[in-house]
Amino acid sequence: MKEGFRQAMAWLHTWAGLIFGWLLFAIFLTGTLAYFKDETSHWMKPEIPARSVSSDVSLNVAQNYLEQHAGGASRWLIELPTAREPGLSVRWQQTPTQRGERGQFTEKHLDPQTGAEVQGRESTGGEFFYRFHFQLQMPYPWGRWLSTFAAMVMFVALISGIITHKKIFKDFFTFRPRKGQRTWLDGHNAVGVLVLPFHLMITYSSLVIFMVMVMPASILVSYKGDVRGFYDELFPASTTPQLSGQPAALAPLAPLLEKAREQWGDGRVARLTVNNPGDASASVVLVRDGSDRVVHDFGSAVTFQGVSGQLLGATPQASLPRAIAGSFFGLHMGHFAGPLMRGLYFIFGLAGTAMIGTGLVIWLGKRQLKHAKAAALPFELRLVQILNIASMAGLMLAVAAFFWANRLLPLGLTGRADWEVNAFFIVWGLSVLHAVVRPGKQAWFEQLALAAVLFGGVPLLNALTTSYHLAVTLAQGDWAMAGFDLTCLATGVFFAWAAWKMRRAGQVEGVSRPRAQPMALEQEAH
Amino acid sequence: MKGKARSLPMSYRLAVTSRVLAAVLGGYIVAALASVSLSSWVPMARADAVVTGMLTSFLAYLGAVIWCFACRTALRAWLGLALPCVILAVVSGLAYWMDRT
Numbered sequence: 052m053k054e055g056f057r058q059a060m061a062w063l064h065t066w067a068g069l070i071f072g073w074l075l076f077a078i079f080l081t082g083t084l085a086y087f088k089d090e091t092s093h094w095m096k097p098e099i100p101a102r103s104v105s106s107d108v109s110l111n112v113a114q115n116y117l118e119q120h121a122g123g124a125s126r127w128l129i130e131l132p133t134a135r136e137p138g139l140s141v142r143w144q145q146t147p148t149q150r151g152e153r154g155q156f157t158e159k160h161l162d163p164q165t166g167a168e169v170q171g172r173e174s175t176g177g178e179f180f181y182r183f184h185f186q187l188q189m190p191y192p193w194g195r196w197l198s199t200f201a202a203m204v205m206f207v208a209l210i211s212g213i214i215t216h217k218k219i220f221k222d223f224f225t226f227r228p229r230k231g232q233r234t235w236l237d238g239h240n241a242v243g244v245l246v247l248p249f250h251l252m253i254t255y256s257s258l259v260i261f262m263v264m265v266m267p268a269s270i271l272v273s274y275k276g277d278v279r280g281f282y283d284e285l286f287p288a289s290t291t292p293q294l295s296g297q298p299a300a301l302a303p304l305a306p307l308l309e310k311a312r313e314q315w316g317d318g319r320v321a322r323l324t325v326n327n328p329g330d331a332s333a334s335v336v337l338v339r340d341g342s343d344r345v346v347h348d349f350g351s352a353v354t355f356q357g358v359s360g361q362l363l364g365a366t367p368q369a370s371l372p373r374a375i376a377g378s379f380f381g382l383h384m385g386h387f388a389g390p391l392m393r394g395l396y397f398i399f400g401l402a403g404t405a406m407i408g409t410g411l412v413i414w415l416g417k418r419q420l421k422h423a424k425a426a427a428l429p430f431e432l433r434l435v436q437i438l439n440i441a442s443m444a445g446l447m448l449a450v451a452a453f454f455w456a457n458r459l460l461p462l463g464l465t466g467r468a469d470w471e472v473n474a475f476f477i478v479w480g481l482s483v484l485h486a487v488v489r490p491g492k493q494a495w496f497e498q499l500a501l502a503a504v505l506f507g508g509v510p511l512l513n514a515l516t517t518s519y520h521l522a523v524t525l526a527q528g529d530w531a532m533a534g535f536d537l538t539c540l541a542t543g544v545f546f547a548w549a550a551w552k553m554r555r556a557g558q559v560e561g562v563s564r565p566r567a568q569p570m571a572l573e574q575e576a577h
Numbered sequence: 578m579k580g581k582a583r584s585l586p587m588s589y590r591l592a593v594t595s596r597v598l599a600a601v602l603g604g605y606i607v608a609a610l611a612s613v614s615l616s617s618w619v620p621m622a623r624a625d626a627v628v629t630g631m632l633t634s635f636l637a638y639l640g641a642v643i644w645c646f647a648c649r650t651a652l653r654a655w656l657g658l659a660l661p662c663v664i665l666a667v668v669s670g671l672a673y674w675m676d677r678t
Contacts, residue, residue, distance in 0.1 A: 056647050063646045206635065207642050255635065262631040268609035269616040269630040272669070273623055284624040372621065372628040379632075 057215060064211040065414065069435070071204040072411045073442035074187075078198055079407055080446060082184040082253075083400030084177070086385055086393055089135040090531040091177030095457045097519045097532065098171040099138050099160065106131050106320065107305040109139045109163035114304050116159070116166050117141055117328070125154055126291075127325040129304075132163050133342070135531075139163040173467040174457055179475070180450075185257075188476075192264065199265050202257040209250055212243060232416050239409040242402045249399040250406070256383035259376055285373075286366075292332045299331040302360040311337040311353045314365050318343055325357060333357025346374050347381035411439050428491075437486045437494075444498035445482025447546065451505035452478035454539070458516040492553065499550035507543025510536040595651040603658040604641035610665035611637035617672035 084091065093099070113129045121127060124143035132139050139161045144154040160169040175182075186194035226237045243250065263270065267278065274280045308320050321340035327333045339351040346369070354363040369377060381387060385396045415435050422428055428436065456474035460467055486494045513536055514520030524533040616630030641661075645654040 059647045060643070063643075203635065203638065206639060210639060211643070211646075258635045259632060262634070266609060266612055266631045266634050269612040269627045269634075272613050272673070273616055273627050281624060281627065285628075370622065370625045372625045372632065376628055376632055 060211040060214040067208045068410050076407045079404040081180040085181035086396045088177035088181050093531045094535040095174045095176040096171040110305045112166040129323040175468045199261045206254045235413050242406045246399045246402045256379035259379040291326045295332040297331040299358045314353050342386045345381045346378040436491045440486040440494050441483040447502045449475045449479035496553045503543050503546035506539045509539035592651040596645050599654045600642040600645035604638050607641040608634040608638035614665045614669035
């Protein structure tokens with residue numbers, strides 16, 4: 052490594068990007084899909100009615116239900132419906148049999164108007180992409196560690212990529228289509244620079260989100276190893292009162308919503324926690340919804356005495372460091388984003404995914420040129436080729452299979468939600484096998500073509516298996532449902548185009564192979 | 578330094594492995610020590626100081642990783658991390674000691 056700083060950074064960019072590119076591609080794609088988590092869940096559980104009911108009405112419904120069904124629980128959690136997530140969900144935690152253990156949680160979805168339990172199809176919905184995005188289907192906490200480590204590699208790859216890139220703005224206005232490798236590199240640069248602030252924000256914020264887990268040294272030192280003490284100082288509202296043992300009826304919860312709003316001056320309640328319901332020591336914590344502000348304030352809550360309804364306390368305004376951490380969190384999650392902003396988040400996320408994908412293609416393409424005349428690729432290049440195909444085209448197939456499984460699996464199947472997830476991983480695994488047995492270009496073409504058919508077929512499948520097809524949803528103005536179908540259709544068209552390009556590229560190459568090869572590329576991109 | 582893995586000598590590969598280890602492990606230690614010393618010196622409430630330390634630690638990590646691959650030899654990569662480690666450890670140890678007395 053004698054060539055100087057920029058070359059060293061190019062080396063770092065190349066290898067960090069290659070080794071973690073496949074994983075980062077999956078993290079970026081599923082994270083992008085998670086921006087429409089609620090809409091995806093709505094499509095995957097179409098039976099849950101999408102009607103908007105005022106918070107007061109649904110809170111009364113929830114309280115009635117919980118008093119009847121969860122009288123002996125140690126804690127109730129109530130998620131109020133929002134415009135995007137119209138369901139009312141209640142959870143309760145049993146009093147643990149032994150002190151210090153975590154009590155069992157039960158969750159029910161209620162119709163926010165009638166209070167009846169909603170019997171939707173069993174499905175993980177958009178939650179699957181959201182969870183996979185940072186847990187990678189691995190046991191706690193390994194998936195979170197691995198995804199945070201991947202985020203750190205992404206951060207290194209971004210900064211070293213910027214350093215490598217000499218003429219960042221000049222190159223940005225240079226796009227040379229239909230020039231093979233050159234075009235891929237131009238695309239990689241353009242998409243990287245165009246949404247660079249987004250890339251930096253999303254990468255750094257993902258480190259901030261898990262900083263307490265991955266960088267706890269300062270907590271351990273400042274609090275002498277007492278991590279609990281740090282949390283209690285950070286979230287004063289989370290402390291549970293001591294059980295008194297005297298039964299007392301809980302005050303009606305709905306009026307507390309108005310009192311909380313008075314405290315904040317604005318905003319709405321997202322979630323209520325009732326500690327020790329039915330006991331004289333009961334307390335009610337109302338947590339503020341983050342969707343009206345960019346800065347996510349983790350602990351913003353008002354606490355009331357559960358029996359008298361008296362105000363016990365409210366968290367003070369967040370200090371500057373916490374506001375900065377909170378705004379990283381808020382920016383990453385995008386809870387505040389309206390429909391337009393959410394769409395932009397989605398597009399930026401796709402741009403990030405495309406940046407990683409083009410990077411992987413460039414790495415291989417550049418090295419393939421040297422073996423253009425050989426019958427077979429050397430082992431390591433063939434391995435990269437297989438991983439490229441399976442991690443990109445194969446992942447798309449897996450996502451499509453997840454949606455198809457949701458509509459095709461019998462409604463009464465036990466473990467139905469798990470089978471949807473299994474379908475995702477089975478298809479992903481099959482795509483690896485397929486990429487191993489078929490030659491590179493053919494495998495790309497076949498997987499892209501199949502993805503085109505599967506995505507393009509989603510609206511049709513939906514129409515055949517449910518009564519919520521496009522003609523109905525468009526007429527009703529159910530944009531979440533219709534938008535999902537239309538997005539899948541557009542994705543199908545895009546993959547059809549990509550498959551067609553792939554086929555043509557393969558044919559052209561066969562005819563005029565020794566065409567001008569991009570010479571300058573060697574020095575510019577490592 | 579490119580894809581021609583086969584023609585590369587063993588010493589080169591060991592040097593790269595050494596740099597990677599320095600970047601990942603050594604970089605983490607630098608970042609952790611940086612967060613500890615920053616949080617023990619910023620004049621803020623305890624929880625805020627800790628949050629500030631954690632927030633900025635990843636920049637220290639980034640700097641350490643870049644150093645490990647930009648410097649001339651693998652040995653210099655380790656030495657270049659050891660020096661800030663010692664300084665940061667002394668700085669945070671000093672704060673810890675002042676806190677106790």
